[in-house]
Amino acid sequence: MAFTLPEGDLNERLERYLEGFRNRHGLEESEIEGNLVRIVIEPSALRSVLTTAREALGILHLSFITVVDRMGSFEITYELLDLRGGQVRVKTTVEGEEPVIDTVTDVYPTANWHEREAYDMFGVAFKGHPDLRRLYMWQDHFDHHPLLKSFEISTKRTFENLR
Amino acid sequence: MLSEERRTEQVSLGSRASARLAGSDIRDEFGLETLDMNMGPQHPAMHGLLRLILELDGETVVRCDPVMGYLHRSKEKISENRMYPAVVPITDRIDYMNNIAMEYGYCLAVEKLLDVEITPRADAIRALMNEFGRIMSHIPSVGFLMLELGAFTPILYAFRERERIQSIFEAVTGARMMFHYIRIGGVKADLPEGMPEKMWEYIEGLESRFDNDFVDLIEGNEIFRARTRGVGKMTPEKALEMGLTGVPLRCTGVPFDVRKHYPYGWYKNLDFDVVTDAAGDVEGSYRCRIGEVRQSIRMIKQILENLPEGEVMADMGRRLRPREGDGIGRVESARGEYAVHVVSDGSDTPYRVHYRTPCTVNMQLLQEIVPGHYLPDIMPIMGLIDPVSGAWDK
Amino acid sequence: MSLDILNQEPIRFLLSFGVVLFLVLNLAAIFTMAERKVSAYIHLRFGPNRVGPRGLLQPAADVFKLFTKENLAPSRADIWVFLAAPIAMFLPAALVWLVVPFAPNAVIADLNVAIVFFIAMTSIGALGLIMAGYGSRSSFSLLGALRGAAQMISYEVPLILSLLGVIMLSGSLSLVDVVNAQAGGFWHWYFLPQLPMFVVFYIAGLAEARRVPFDLPEGESEIVGGFMVEYSGMTWALIQAAEFASMGLISAITVTLFFGGWQPPFEFLDLGNFNWFWFGLKTSILVFTFQWVRWSLPRLRMDQLMDLGWKILVPASLIWLFVTAGAMLLLPSVF
Numbered sequence: 001m002a003f004t005l006p007e008g009d010l011n012e013r014l015e016r017y018l019e020g021f022r023n024r025h026g027l028e029e030s031e032i033e034g035n036l037v038r039i040v041i042e043p044s045a046l047r048s049v050l051t052t053a054r055e056a057l058g059i060l061h062l063s064f065i066t067v068v069d070r071m072g073s074f075e076i077t078y079e080l081l082d083l084r085g086g087q088v089r090v091k092t093t094v095e096g097e098e099p100v101i102d103t104v105t106d107v108y109p110t111a112n113w114h115e116r117e118a119y120d121m122f123g124v125a126f127k128g129h130p131d132l133r134r135l136y137m138w139q140d141h142f143d144h145h146p147l148l149k150s151f152e153i154s155t156k157r158t159f160e161n162l163r
Numbered sequence: 164m165l166s167e168e169r170r171t172e173q174v175s176l177g178s179r180a181s182a183r184l185a186g187s188d189i190r191d192e193f194g195l196e197t198l199d200m201n202m203g204p205q206h207p208a209m210h211g212l213l214r215l216i217l218e219l220d221g222e223t224v225v226r227c228d229p230v231m232g233y234l235h236r237s238k239e240k241i242s243e244n245r246m247y248p249a250v251v252p253i254t255d256r257i258d259y260m261n262n263i264a265m266e267y268g269y270c271l272a273v274e275k276l277l278d279v280e281i282t283p284r285a286d287a288i289r290a291l292m293n294e295f296g297r298i299m300s301h302i303p304s305v306g307f308l309m310l311e312l313g314a315f316t317p318i319l320y321a322f323r324e325r326e327r328i329q330s331i332f333e334a335v336t337g338a339r340m341m342f343h344y345i346r347i348g349g350v351k352a353d354l355p356e357g358m359p360e361k362m363w364e365y366i367e368g369l370e371s372r373f374d375n376d377f378v379d380l381i382e383g384n385e386i387f388r389a390r391t392r393g394v395g396k397m398t399p400e401k402a403l404e405m406g407l408t409g410v411p412l413r414c415t416g417v418p419f420d421v422r423k424h425y426p427y428g429w430y431k432n433l434d435f436d437v438v439t440d441a442a443g444d445v446e447g448s449y450r451c452r453i454g455e456v457r458q459s460i461r462m463i464k465q466i467l468e469n470l471p472e473g474e475v476m477a478d479m480g481r482r483l484r485p486r487e488g489d490g491i492g493r494v495e496s497a498r499g500e501y502a503v504h505v506v507s508d509g510s511d512t513p514y515r516v517h518y519r520t521p522c523t524v525n526m527q528l529l530q531e532i533v534p535g536h537y538l539p540d541i542m543p544i545m546g547l548i549d550p551v552s553g554a555w556d557k
Numbered sequence: 558m559s560l561d562i563l564n565q566e567p568i569r570f571l572l573s574f575g576v577v578l579f580l581v582l583n584l585a586a587i588f589t590m591a592e593r594k595v596s597a598y599i600h601l602r603f604g605p606n607r608v609g610p611r612g613l614l615q616p617a618a619d620v621f622k623l624f625t626k627e628n629l630a631p632s633r634a635d636i637w638v639f640l641a642a643p644i645a646m647f648l649p650a651a652l653v654w655l656v657v658p659f660a661p662n663a664v665i666a667d668l669n670v671a672i673v674f675f676i677a678m679t680s681i682g683a684l685g686l687i688m689a690g691y692g693s694r695s696s697f698s699l700l701g702a703l704r705g706a707a708q709m710i711s712y713e714v715p716l717i718l719s720l721l722g723v724i725m726l727s728g729s730l731s732l733v734d735v736v737n738a739q740a741g742g743f744w745h746w747y748f749l750p751q752l753p754m755f756v757v758f759y760i761a762g763l764a765e766a767r768r769v770p771f772d773l774p775e776g777e778s779e780i781v782g783g784f785m786v787e788y789s790g791m792t793w794a795l796i797q798a799a800e801f802a803s804m805g806l807i808s809a810i811t812v813t814l815f816f817g818g819w820q821p822p823f824e825f826l827d828l829g830n831f832n833w834f835w836f837g838l839k840t841s842i843l844v845f846t847f848q849w850v851r852w853s854l855p856r857l858r859m860d861q862l863m864d865l866g867w868k869i870l871v872p873a874s875l876i877w878l879f880v881t882a883g884a885m886l887l888l889p890s891v892f
């Protein structure tokens with residue numbers, strides 16, 4: 001697989017990305033904000049959207065995957081960079097306490113450890129992941145996912161009484 | 164909690180050891196079997212606490228499985244339970260070789276949510292200290308690479324420079340390692356009187372010492388070349404696929420630098436080159452690091468030549484309540500693209516902070532390129548990635 | 558003379574053995590100190606400077622500390638092999654000192670096969686290494702021992718080949734004869750006609766003494782000490798003593814074979830019975846070069862080490878062997 005880094009004017013390129021996503025997929029929201037294309041999609045469309053980003057639009061780099069526990073649903077952010085000033089932020093929301101979402105390791109192989117980390121910290125199960133082990137926590141006899149809001153820590157403080 | 168059927172099979176020992184535990188025969192047709200070796204977590208060349216489960220065929224590595232988490236301090240959970248300004252010292256402890264970039268990324272993210280304007284002088288001082296931080300991290304990296312190849316002397320020469328830069332940091336920030344200098348809205352304090360002149364003097368001395376003592380000791384060495392050339396060889400396609408950033412990506416010839424392509428702060432005003440090397444092996448990464456130190460010296464000189472005057476802290480309220488939404492601060496740390504994703508719900512504390520540390524991502528490389536190399540080649544490959552224990556474990 | 562009784566056989570043997578042990582153990586201490594000071598000055602440090610005047614009593618403090626430390630052994634180690642290994646490494650390195658001529662008439666045993674004795678004894682050192690690696694039952698130790706065995710066996714070949722030139726020139730296997738054949742100024746020393754052989758011997762000697770860049774059996778950055786990773790206290794100290802003794806030994810043998818042993822560089826500098834001064838001076842300079850190399854160079858990899866030994870050193874010494882033989886045949890008047 002050869003690679004080409006994108007060239008040309010940033011705004012035109014962002015328009016192209018946005019059009020590319022709009023033409024191929026049903027998006028819930030989409031906008032351009034500065035150098036950022038922000039799109040919100042259904043979780044079922046995730047793999048096809050990222051495949052479009054990689055194969056059709058040539059966005060080469062998956063920067064990170066952030067999971068946010070919204071108490072009852074999980075908001076998952078995929079941050080993509082085209083390495084030349086353009087940013088694409090794909091957001092999706094998975095309902096329920098035990099989220100399952102498709103893996104993107106075959107589209108972006110770097111997602112391997114990002115997804116392992118998300119599984120470790122939030123219990124998000126990535127369907128089809130080749131090696132879904134915990135990344136940081138103990139492999140055995142540890143049944144918690146520490147970044148869930150329901151995981152209480154002993155030193156939790158509130159700042160209600162401060163000025 | 165995950166129910167049992169949703170949890171994928173957890174293989175903690177690796178397929179071979181599980182096969183042996185299950186009682187199956189793992190010998191080949193000559194009746195030989197490979198050797199399992201557990202390298203680390205307490206190992207002098209593991210850059211902290213990393214455990215590699217290796218399968219060796221003689222001296223050749225057949226399988227390499229990194230196990231992390233021995234220095235996991237749950238920075239993300241701690242950050243969720245602190246007020247915004249109090250997270251800055253937490254970020255200091257992530258990458259303890261290059262702390263200043265860690266603070267910078269977090270402050271950028273929060274400032275995006277707060278919509279504050281940073282004064283030019285604060286921006287310039289941030290970039291100045293950031294470049295000092297990069298030198299402070301790159302020179303010992305090369306020293307560690309040499310230490311892992313068996314030469315003990317360069318690391319002490321490297322630490323001589325690091326100590327001196329630490330003294331500069333001590334004069335500016337008050338601390339030698341955990342600075343807590345870049346704050347949300349600016350920097351903690353202005354440079355002390357006479358500091359720019361001292362920095363200039365130091366940088367001039369560094370240039371000559373760097374070339375004469377340090378690079379000369381390493382570069383012409385035949386054994387260094389034999390040990391690094393062609394070791395850890397990878398193609399740019401592979402590097403992009405693995406999501407590498409920083410020196411491991413640039414040493415394959417892909418010019419990507421957050422400072423250049425996603426400019427932040429004072430870097431818009433600076434003139435510098437993105438150092439790349441076509442080799443894509445350990446020697447290429449060494450040349451990249453040396454080149455980047457030279458670029459940092461160039462940038463520091465540019466900043467010192469026209470340092471803007473003015474305040475160093477933006478005017479903000481005492482209690483920070485960023486707007487709802489998510490802010491991303493992305494900086495080029497000494498190890499690659501470091502991004503902080505702050506999700507705010509409008510209260511005093513961040514709702515969620517995600518640190519994208521370059522080390523974690525770059526270390527996926529170990530699984531991919533170590534098999535096929537000799538056992539002693541693991542150490543130069545670690546030197547290519549140059550991970551820091553605190554950064555990969557968070 | 559009443560002292561003649563000391564020269565009678567059993568007493569002479571016991572005395573000489575005591576002298577050799579005393580010498581080797583002290584040499585190990587002195588070399589440790591020298592190593593630490595040399596490395597310190599190369600590193601722009603001061604090195605040990607607290608115990609005694611200018612830190613000179615540091616070796617004594619080290620030895621005292623090591624004596625008081627507990628000897629730990631892994632619970633599943635083969636304990637007898639584990640404990641015998643340091644002795645098996647130390648004794649060969651110490652015994653070769655018996656044949657080294659320190660000064661005129663100051664050699665403990667003037668064997669007529671001293672060079673063969675030297676080769677045989679250094680080969681036994683590999684046995685101790687394998688015992689240490691096997692006995693401590695650790696994969697790191699095992700890898701170190703295997704590396705060590707391969708390295709010492711393959712470097713034995715260039716070591717022996719590079720000695721042949723000297724043997725041919727002097728016509729004797731006795732070290733005393735070799736030294737006597739180099740009398741009369743430094744231009745008679747064998748390092749001039751045998752320069753390639755000297756280089757090969759020096760490199761092979763570095764490998765025999767397991768010094769950087771050939772310290773693969775230890776390889777502290779990858780296999781963390783290799784064969785001696787499980788040793789502690791006095792057993793560890795004995796291994797260290799063996800290493801330093803063999804470093805001194807290789808230097809002393811190099812001086813004897815290629816630099817005229819105790820022969821002064823010019824004849825008017827002849828000190829008679831005090832010619833051991835020249836021997837000591839030359840040996841110290843060689844030991845210093847060993848340390849200099851140690852603190853400047855990185856380590857080779859195993860395959861590169863084997864390449865260097867078999868593809869460069871062995872052919873080089875063979876070629877110079879034929880050159881020497883041809884020269885001796887064609888120009889008998891010179892030799």
